[in-house]
Amino acid sequence: AQSVTQLGSHVSVSEGALVLLRCNYSSSVPPYLFWYVQYPNQGLQLLLKYTSAATLVKGINGFEAEFKKSETSFHLTKPSAHMSDAAEYFCAVSDRGTDKLIFGTGTRLQVFP
């Protein structure tokens, strides 16, 4: 069965600092991986996705993620945090047969001035 694990339920950074949100996956087939962001009282918005083209994936709002097969990881990074990045971030893997998403438990990002 496919799954993702997000390490760290809460991450706090200062404005301008590097953001690193960790995600490890488990999959018996090459995975399709996603990062979604959820702002307070809103739905889920796609940040970026990996579908086996390039291992470094660039997303919206300056975020990127690198697929590392050897480490079964798909960590999300942003060089310089902004106050508006404060939100909950979800890593997900897609079931190949149905495209249903299997989500991690989420990481809440706080950004301090």
Add this chain to the structure above:
Amino acid sequence: DSGVTQTPKHLITATGQRVTLRCSPRSGDLSVYWYQQSLDQGLQFLIQYYNGEERAKGNILERFSAQQFPDLHSELNLSSLELGDSALYFCASLRGGGGSTDTQYFGPGTRLTVL
């Protein structure tokens, strides 16, 4: 704006009642997925419909059911509601039916509170 609409935005009801949540997918999308987000269970997949047919089932309770209509909108019916059913219910739509690299687009959700 994802193009996926959900109504109502908020729903407050009592235990034992029945409610219906509605989702309209993006124009042209044939698949609708329902997810439940709760504090104890996190985000979990409930059920998928593709072009009117049930395609996949997740951890959906027997008290819950769904359907997709010819115009492709979908409804999630929750009955005999319990306190633990309080959650945010999302629907998402996708162009194809499975095995694709398409993106799921999420609606804003319906927040259900059971008192």
